[in-house]
Amino acid sequence: MPIYEFECEECGARFEELVGAADAAACTACGSERTRRLYSEVSPPSRQPRGAKVRADESRRGEREAARQERITESRKRRAAGEKP
Numbered sequence: 153m154p155i156y157e158f159e160c161e162e163c164g165a166r167f168e169e170l171v172g173a174a175d176a177a178a179c180t181a182c183g184s185e186r187t188r189r190l191y192s193e194v195s196p197p198s199r200q201p202r203g204a205k206v207r208a209d210e211s212r213r214g215e216r217e218a219a220r221q222e223r224i225t226e227s228r229k230r231r232a233a234g235e236k237p
């Protein structure tokens with residue numbers, strides 16, 4: 153079983169537990185079950201400056217918009233082709 157890092161939402165304690173994928177772990181500090189699994193244990197916290205992240209988001213949005221436009225164009229083409237006798 154993999155080791156996951158958890159953070160307690162009650163007291164903020166962080167701890168590691170061996171759990172199955174669907175399991176939660178109770179806080180080792182206060183016993184609360186309001187814990188959430190952290191996914192950042194392997195890679196260090198992002199040191200990317202905020203501006204770079206915003207630019208990356210903008211670029212992804214642009215790609216999605218381009219893909220959407222492409223689908224619209226394709227469906228128009230198909231419709232136009234279908235309307236021909």
Ligand SMILES: [Zn+2]
Nearest residue numbers: 160163179182
């Ligand atoms: Zn706790």
